[in-house]
Amino acid sequence: MEQEHTGRLSDEAVANGPAASLREDEEAPLTRLHPNHVKALRVHAMLFAVPLIIAALALEAAGLAFRGLALAPMAIFCVWLVLLMPVRRHNARGYDMGADRLRVVRGILFRSDTVVPFGRVQHLDVAQGPIERYYGIATLTLHTAGTHNASVSLPGLAHATALAMRETIRAHVRRETL
Amino acid sequence: MSKPDSAQPGSVRHGSTGRLDLEEGWRRTSPLGIVTQGLRSLRRAVLPVAAILFSTRSAEFGVGIAVGVGIAIVTLNLLVTTIAWWNTQYRIGSTDVRLHSGILGRQARSVPFERIQDVSLEQGPLARLLRLVEVRFETGAGGKDELKLAYVSQEEGAALRETVRARIDTDPASAQSAVAGGEKAASSAAEETPLFTMGPRRLLVFGLFEFSLVFFAVLAGAAQQLDFLLPFDLWDFDGWEERLAGPGAWLAGAGPSVRVIGAVLAILALAAVGLITGVARTFARDFGFRLDRTSKGFRRRRGLFTRTDVVMPVHRVQAVTVSTGFLRRRWGWHGLGFISLAHDAKSANHTIAPFAQIGELAPIAHAAGYKLPGAEIAWHRPSKRYRLDRAIMSAALPALAALAAAALGFALVAIAALVLAAALAVRHRFLWQHERHALDERQVLSRTGWLAPRLMVASRQKLHSVRIVQGPLAQLRGYANLRFGLAGGSLSLDGLPLSEARHLRAAVLSSIAAVDFSQLPR
Numbered sequence: 001m002e003q004e005h006t007g008r009l010s011d012e013a014v015a016n017g018p019a020a021s022l023r024e025d026e027e028a029p030l031t032r033l034h035p036n037h038v039k040a041l042r043v044h045a046m047l048f049a050v051p052l053i054i055a056a057l058a059l060e061a062a063g064l065a066f067r068g069l070a071l072a073p074m075a076i077f078c079v080w081l082v083l084l085m086p087v088r089r090h091n092a093r094g095y096d097m098g099a100d101r102l103r104v105v106r107g108i109l110f111r112s113d114t115v116v117p118f119g120r121v122q123h124l125d126v127a128q129g130p131i132e133r134y135y136g137i138a139t140l141t142l143h144t145a146g147t148h149n150a151s152v153s154l155p156g157l158a159h160a161t162a163l164a165m166r167e168t169i170r171a172h173v174r175r176e177t178l
Numbered sequence: 179m180s181k182p183d184s185a186q187p188g189s190v191r192h193g194s195t196g197r198l199d200l201e202e203g204w205r206r207t208s209p210l211g212i213v214t215q216g217l218r219s220l221r222r223a224v225l226p227v228a229a230i231l232f233s234t235r236s237a238e239f240g241v242g243i244a245v246g247v248g249i250a251i252v253t254l255n256l257l258v259t260t261i262a263w264w265n266t267q268y269r270i271g272s273t274d275v276r277l278h279s280g281i282l283g284r285q286a287r288s289v290p291f292e293r294i295q296d297v298s299l300e301q302g303p304l305a306r307l308l309r310l311v312e313v314r315f316e317t318g319a320g321g322k323d324e325l326k327l328a329y330v331s332q333e334e335g336a337a338l339r340e341t342v343r344a345r346i347d348t349d350p351a352s353a354q355s356a357v358a359g360g361e362k363a364a365s366s367a368a369e370e371t372p373l374f375t376m377g378p379r380r381l382l383v384f385g386l387f388e389f390s391l392v393f394f395a396v397l398a399g400a401a402q403q404l405d406f407l408l409p410f411d412l413w414d415f416d417g418w419e420e421r422l423a424g425p426g427a428w429l430a431g432a433g434p435s436v437r438v439i440g441a442v443l444a445i446l447a448l449a450a451v452g453l454i455t456g457v458a459r460t461f462a463r464d465f466g467f468r469l470d471r472t473s474k475g476f477r478r479r480r481g482l483f484t485r486t487d488v489v490m491p492v493h494r495v496q497a498v499t500v501s502t503g504f505l506r507r508r509w510g511w512h513g514l515g516f517i518s519l520a521h522d523a524k525s526a527n528h529t530i531a532p533f534a535q536i537g538e539l540a541p542i543a544h545a546a547g548y549k550l551p552g553a554e555i556a557w558h559r560p561s562k563r564y565r566l567d568r569a570i571m572s573a574a575l576p577a578l579a580a581l582a583a584a585a586l587g588f589a590l591v592a593i594a595a596l597v598l599a600a601a602l603a604v605r606h607r608f609l610w611q612h613e614r615h616a617l618d619e620r621q622v623l624s625r626t627g628w629l630a631p632r633l634m635v636a637s638r639q640k641l642h643s644v645r646i647v648q649g650p651l652a653q654l655r656g657y658a659n660l661r662f663g664l665a666g667g668s669l670s671l672d673g674l675p676l677s678e679a680r681h682l683r684a685a686v687l688s689s690i691a692a693v694d695f696s697q698l699p700r
Contacts, residue, residue: 100691101687101691109649109650110647110648110649110650111646111647111648111649111653112645112646112647112648113645113646113647114643114645114646115643115644115645115683115687116642116643116663117643117687117690117691118691119690119691119693119694119695120641120642120643120663120690120695121293121695122289122293122317122695123287123288123289123290123293123317123324123325124287124288124289125285125286125287125288126284126285126286126288127280127283127284127285127286128280128283128284128285129282129283130282130283132283133282133283133284138284143317144642144643144663145317145642145665145695146641146642146643146662146663146664146665147663147664147665147666147667147668148661148663148664148668149642149643149645149661149663150642150663152643163286166286166288170273170274170288170290171273173290173292173293173694
């Protein structure tokens with residue numbers, strides 16, 4: 001059943017096409033990440049927000065802050081964190097799978113744009129945390145032999161897409177060598 | 179193993195969890211591995227159990243609670259370990275080694291055979307007792323992220339090693355060359371003319387620049403450690419005062435001219451000690467320095483008391499550095515270093531020729547396949563905006579401090595802080611003149627620093643990745659840092675105009691992608 005699930009998601013990802021909202025680039029347009037990535041980011045943000053809300057509630061219960069004075073700003077912050085931030089983060093990310101290289105773009109304040117040629121990939125990881133697993137998405141990580149920026153990870157791919165990309169890259173490694 | 183993996187991606191992991199879903203070629207590690215884990219958790223349970231025993235020693239069921247908690251910890255650990263073991267599966271496929279693991283999440287690692295440099299077997303005492311081994315597939319990715327199977331049976335481990343080694347198509351001769359190089363080179367290179375040597379005269383000059391006051395640190399340390407050997411108490415200040423008041427009283431009575439002479443003498447003594455220390459250390463470290471180009475690579479011998487003999491294979495050299503000092507630069511003295519992924523040295527930067535004129539360094543760099551920049555090279559500067567922003571930012575903090583000090587009425591502190599702010603801003607004025615980068619057909623060059631500039635020359639082909647990084651200010655002002663993935667070191671061109679960063683990246687990527695990693699000599 002899950003097989004079906006991931007299969008459907010990968011179709012969506014392909015249909016989604018290049019991202020229009022990503023910033024101008026004279027290089028190839030970026031492919032957007034899977035829509036479920038936003039949901040997964042939201043769940044992560046929620047897990048981060050819950051202790052904050054509890055802390056605000058505790059502060060008010062203990063009488064250290066007037067009613068609503070701690071909770072209201074915290075609630076507004078958490079709404080921003082859970083509802084708006086994941087969308088922005090999702091929009092800032094993208095990748096471009098070239099013929100012999102993978103480009104990974106991410107970050108809002110601190111923007112990073114990395115290109116790893118397949119010929120330099122040492123090994124590959126496809127990883128899913130529990131939340132990612134629930135949403136059928138995965139993180140693809142490319143490891144190189146460099147000392148800095150040695151690993152480049154690309155989160156928010158449909159699991160099937162991540163596996164397919166891994167196969168493509170691995171096949172390239174092999175072909176190049178033979 | 180026969181069908182392509184992409185046909186049914188992840189099918190192994192996503193079958194129903196209840197049945198034994200090992201597909202063709204997939205294996206689990208030895209179940210005996212759970213036993214070693216269980217014993218390890220037993221050891222971990224000792225401390226909490228002891229704590230409970232201690233805190234409930236007066237209670238009626240203290241021992242019972244402690245034993246119960248101990249059993250619970252071990253059982254829980256065993257349960258988790260067993261599930262983890264069940265979910266950990268590996269496969270020696272036709273093109274790669276795969277490892278799937280994870281309890282709640284799922285991790286899948288794939289290591290292509292082409293990248294495996296060696297398979298090593300490790301065995302702790304407990305594993306030895308149970309006839310188990312830990313198999314590590316080493317890829318040269320810095321050693322940290324390699325694939326590890328803990329544990330499989332000894333026979334399985336040996337078989338795995340044979341299987342994988344048979345599929346790695348590097349000839350063993352070249353892999354061993356780095357190890358065997360030292361002894362073989364010793365006989366053949368003796369008669370060749372060395373690439374670089376340093377005689378006593380050169381060492382003396384070198385030593386003078388290596389001025390060091392480490393002697394005093396050693397002295398202070400020794401005084402602290404060995405003060406019981408002295409006939410008086412070194413730290414007894416009353417005693418010192420007495421000595422000064424008694425036999426040393428003439429010091430206080432001497433005129434100001436005597437004091438000035440005394441101060442000058444003290445400074446001269448300090449300088450002499452510093453110089454002598456520098457020369458002595460240099461002689462001890464670099465005596466008989468000799469660099470040869472042997473068939474196996476660069477061979478460096480040096481040392482007076484401990485003589486070291488190091489062979490650095492040419493293909494391991496990722497980049498060369500030319501560094502200098504603030505003072506020695508006036509006379510044209512530079513040092514050459516190699517950056518490599520060698521594990522044997524503490525620092526990745528290998529000293530190849532520590533003290534030489536540029537004219538002597540160029541042939542050595544050339545022998546390693548690098549070309550030091552000449553007059554023909556087109557240097558580029560970072561963005562002007564970047565330099566301006568950096569100057570403002572570096573001066574901002576001391577300037578603020580100056581303002582605060584002025585507000586509080588500390589005039590001297592305010593002036594000092596202001597001078598510091600100005601100095602930091604001026605530094606960037608000179609960095610603007612000195613920091614630069616260039617790209618030639620085969621190399622990336624970067625020059626950093628002002629008073630003691632450092633040049634780094636990296637081979638374009640041997641880079642691993644290229645990243646463009648922009649902080650908030652950089653995004654606003656349109657510049658970026660260009661960071662290269664370099665094995666054994668870091669190479670970053672900071673503050674380039676964004677368009678230039680993109681252009682450089684495209685150029686370097688085309689040379690990286692042209693050659694596969696496995697085809698680079700290793």
